[in-house]
Amino acid sequence: MTEQAGPASGRTIRSVKIAFNIIDVLQERDDIGVTELASELGHSKSTIHSHLRTLEEREILVREGDSYRLSLRILDMATHVREQVGNHDVIQDEVESLAEETGEIAQFGIEEHGRISYLCKATGDRAVETASRIGTQQPIHSTSLGKTILAFLPAERREEIVESTELTRMTPKTITTREELYEELEVTAERGYGIDDEENIEGLRCVSAPVKNGEKVLGAISVSGPSSRFTNDRFHDVLSDYVRRAANVIELNTKFS
Known part of the structure; x- marks a missing residue:
């Protein structure tokens, strides 16, 4: 299991873990019965x-015949x-x-528990669909959203995340050493935008590009697409300007809201 940044480990409640494991399975399986x-999950029926009854009583689950699903x-x-x-x-x-402007996939993400959580996503008319969706998480070290946010976080928080994250190799090009990651974050901070x-x-x-409110990093906004269309010139000269302009609009509206 990938190690994630977060609160120091300590006493946990087994029954709460079981309840959330049930919710996780139901999210993936739509509906499922007690035996399955x-x-x-490796627990007795x-x-x-008992956990299903409790979650149903709290209206988190709905029972339909012999199966359960997440409630509205x-x-x-x-x-x-x-x-x-x-x-x-x-x-x-x-x-x-x-x-709409780029024809590609655009997303906004924030850092949670040392990973990237997607808050918003939109798909342009030429976009190549990806597995990411609102509410899901991706590694912070292998995504442009993650590296961008890391680059502009306070040094203490940045180090806390980097040192507690397993730098899993996602592709042959993934950064897998902390030294290399810190170097990448320094470059990202200098040029004002991050890349994957x-x-x-x-x-x-x-x-x-990062979205900030003063010194606070609110998140980052990105555009993604196939490498065949994301040539170096378009990547660094055109699309980087697009994301920085979008970030600036969000920042101005945050500042004066």
Whole structure:
């Protein structure tokens, strides 16, 4: 399992872990019964049944016959989380504009638990679809969003994340040593934007710019596409300008909101 940055390890509650493991499985499987859940999670049927009853009572799950699924209450939670991010509407508008202008995939991400969480995503008319979707996470060291945010975080937080993250090789081009990553972050900070040169997905390049409010890094905005279209000239001279302009619009609206 990939080690992630976060609170220091300490006492945890087994029953809470089981409950969230159930939710994770239901998110992937749509609906599933007690026997299958017990087998997949390695717990007794009675243990799983008790957790399912509790989650159903709290209206997190819905029982349909002998199976369970996540309830629509999850959507209400997701909406609340989204609205906690300041100027979400402005961010969404800029992500959509960026996708329309470039014809590619545009995304906005924030750092959570030492990884990148996607807040917004839009798809242009020439875009090559990727597996990322709103609410999912990606490694921070192999994505342009992640490296961009890291480059502009306070040094203490940046070091905390880098030193506690396993630099897993995602492609042959992924940075896998901390020394190399720190060098990349220094370059990113100097030029004002970050890149992913087929480091997370082979054949896909990405460029992103930080979105800040004063010294605070709110997140980063990016545009991604196939390396065949993301030539070096377009990558560094054209698309880097697009993402920096989009970031500037979000920053101005945040500053004066």
